Amino acid sequence: MIFIIAFLIVLAILILLFSVRIFVNLELSDELKLNVWAFGVRIRILPKKEKKYKLSDYTPQKIAKREEKRKRLEAKKAAKKAEKQAKKKAKRAEQAKLTKEEKKALKKQKRESRPELTDTIGLATGIVKLFFSTFFSHLHIKTSRLHIKVGGPDAAQVALRWYGIYAACGALIALLDKHSNLHGRSRADIEIVPDYLSEKIEADLKLSFSMNLWGVLCVLFKVAFKAIAGWIKIQPEKKPAHKVGEVQVSKAPKTEKA
Numbered sequence: 001m002i003f004i005i006a007f008l009i010v011l012a013i014l015i016l017l018f019s020v021r022i023f024v025n026l027e028l029s030d031e032l033k034l035n036v037w038a039f040g041v042r043i044r045i046l047p048k049k050e051k052k053y054k055l056s057d058y059t060p061q062k063i064a065k066r067e068e069k070r071k072r073l074e075a076k077k078a079a080k081k082a083e084k085q086a087k088k089k090a091k092r093a094e095q096a097k098l099t100k101e102e103k104k105a106l107k108k109q110k111r112e113s114r115p116e117l118t119d120t121i122g123l124a125t126g127i128v129k130l131f132f133s134t135f136f137s138h139l140h141i142k143t144s145r146l147h148i149k150v151g152g153p154d155a156a157q158v159a160l161r162w163y164g165i166y167a168a169c170g171a172l173i174a175l176l177d178k179h180s181n182l183h184g185r186s187r188a189d190i191e192i193v194p195d196y197l198s199e200k201i202e203a204d205l206k207l208s209f210s211m212n213l214w215g216v217l218c219v220l221f222k223v224a225f226k227a228i229a230g231w232i233k234i235q236p237e238k239k240p241a242h243k244v245g246e247v248q249v250s251k252a253p254k255t256e257k258a
Contacts, residue, residue: 018214026207112236119234126230131223136180138215143173143188145206151198161201162194 023037034046056062098106150165152158169192176182195202 018217019212021210021212022216024209026209027205029204115231115234115236123227123230123234127223127227130226131219133179134219134222136176138211138218140181140183140210141176142183142208142210143185143190144208145204146188146190146192147204148192149195149198149202150192151195151200151202153199155196158194158196162192165201166192 020039025033025035025037027033032046034044036043036045095103146169148165148169150158150162152161169190173182173185177185
């Protein structure tokens with residue numbers, strides 16, 4: 001009985017956790033504002049908070065402590081750089097000892113151990129397609145406000161820009177409506193107008209994006225599984241490797257004596 005109760009409690013917690021939605025609010029008017037809401041906590045991404053300076057942070061003890069920390073980080077970075085350069089130098093010295101035939105054999109061995117370029121490009125394309133299709137199927141988008149004033153140096157340029165932006169926005173909305181969950185389009189305040197008195201394009205928009213934690217995990221799991229399985233699949237068949245010092249010499253066929 002206790003086991004069943006514990007199982008139900010854990011199951012309820014997991015259901016509650018996976019149903020939590022992550023919200024991203026994007027607002028652009030005078031400046032770009034980007035906020036993320038997760039578990040009821042708001043995280044401001046843009047604009048960045050101005051750093052507050054305290055007089056208590058500039059005591060001699062704290063200044064000396066920060067200077068000591070900076071020197072330790074610089075010494076650690078210099079040690080890593082020196083180690084990396086030493087490895088490169090040792091590798092170059094080792095390769096300098098090889099003959100021309102051995103270098104060719106080593107290059108051929110490395111080339112044969114890599115997957116074909118076409119297979120790698122095909123795998124990368126498949127991963128990108130899967131990511132976008134899975135991501136947008138779980139994504140919820142709400143359009144609250146979309147105001148664009150299109151200006152230009154002359155009336156002809158304004159008309160061309162306005163038509164291009166209007167057509168692009170229409171195609172983008174149709175694409176998002178087909179591949180994602182688009183909400184509030186009928187109630188949204190959408191206005192794209194030409195402005196013949198201005199030479200620049202001004203935008204005033206407010207968009208909200210949301211996805212639950214289960215959707216995020218689905219996207220990550222599917223993409224990771226396809227990437228790992230695909231990478232294993234395109235690996236070339238392993239052939240018996242020859243040592244660097246061994247160079248194959250093809251023997252000429254024996255000729256029969258007359």
